Amino acid sequence: MQAGDISKVNLSEIQSSFECLQKNVDNKVSAEECVRGGKLIGIQMTIKETLKMISQINTDGTGFIAYEEYEQLINLKLKKAEKEKAMHLANFKKYDKDGNGSISFDELKMVLGRPGYGMTEKTIIEHFNNADTDGDGQISFSEFVKYFCEI
Structure with missing residues (x-):
C-alpha cells in the first residue's frame, strides 16, 4: 500500500499511534497494541477482528506486524x-x-x-423516543446510526 493512498492527516495519526504503541521499540506491534492504536485514532477493532486482519497481511508469520503492515491494517479499517x-x-x-x-x-x-x-403509531413513538437520546425532539445522524444501524 502506498502512503499516497492515505490522507496526510490519517498518515500522521497512524505514524504517531504506532510510535506510541511500541513497547520495545523494535518497529513491530502485537494485535493488542493494534487495537489500542486504533482507539487512539478513533477506530474500534476487536482482538478477533485484528488477529484475522493480521493473519492476512503479516508477511513473516510472527503475529507481530511492522509499521508498513500496521499502516495497511489501519488504512483497511478506515476504508x-x-x-x-x-x-x-x-x-x-x-x-x-x-x-x-x-x-x-x-x-x-x-x-x-x-x-x-x-x-403502529405507538411503536413509532417508542422508536423515536429511544433514538432521540438527547431529548431535543430530533434524531441526529449519530443518534440514527447508534439506534437504527448498530442494534
Missing part, C-alpha cells in the same frame, strides 16, 4: 468505516425528507408508517 458511514448516511437521507440533517417524528412516521412496515 471500511468510510463505506459504512456512506451506507448509514444513504439510509439516514431516506428518513430526513426535508434535508435539514435531522429526523423529526413526522419524518420517521412518514417512513415507518407506510404499509409493509406494520408499525
